[in-house]
Amino acid sequence: MDERPTPAAAHPAADASVSMEDLLLAVGRAGDRTAFARIFAYFAPRVKAYLRRLGVEAGSADELVQEVMLLVWRRASTFDPAQSSASTWIFTIARNKRVDALRREARPEFDPTDPLLLPEAETPADDRIQARESAERMRLxxxxxxxxxxxxxxxxxxxxxxxxxxxxxxxxxxxxxxxxxxxxxxxxxxxxxxxx
CATH class of the missing domain: 1.10.10.10 (Winged helix-like DNA-binding domain superfamily/Winged helix DNA-binding domain)
Known part of the structure; x- marks a missing residue:
């Protein structure tokens, strides 16, 4: 009797009947690239469509999808199927990334040359002297x-x-x-x- 695992059993990502939750667990436990490729192929277009429905422009949506999927790869080990489904977990990440992007848009980048941040120019000496003389004349x-x-x-x-x-x-x-x-x-x- 041959006890060797079949290709599908050896590699859960190769089995089409494996759930997205199981694929996420495989990515989290073993860094399974094939499982992640299936997750990416399935969720990336759906996340983009979701972001577009939220009003994100196409180019920005593509960037956010990349950020979301990168987080899925990095944080797959934190996924708990008892807490949520794979889609809920991934779409929550997408929503949070969208909120982060909105916050970045609302908060302008720091500009060290902004005139409001520059110190006031020092009053020229002749203007200071003239102001002092005017104040003295007023007192008198x-x-x-x-x-x-x-x-x-x-x-x-x-x-x-x-x-x-x-x-x-x-x-x-x-x-x-x-x-x-x-x-x-x-x-x-x-x-x-x-x-x-």
């Missing part, structure tokens, strides 16, 4: 104002307190607050022109 001009007008300017323009609030807090009519602010601004402009 504010000191020349009567204290009440200087205080109103500080509240209205530096602290951004509304005119109506200044009126209520100081017990001054709103029209008086506005006229004092106008008078203070006129004096300030005049002082700044003279110091320039």
């Amino acid at each position: 001009a504010l000191r020349e104002l009567p204290p009440e007008q200087a205080e109103l300017l500080r509240l209205a323009y530096f602290d951004e307190v509304p005119h109506s609030t200044i009126s209520a807090e100081r017990g001054i009519p709103l029209g008086t607050v506005k006229s004092r602010l106008r008078l203070a601004m006129d004096r300030l402009r005049k002082a700044l022109r003279e110091s320039a």
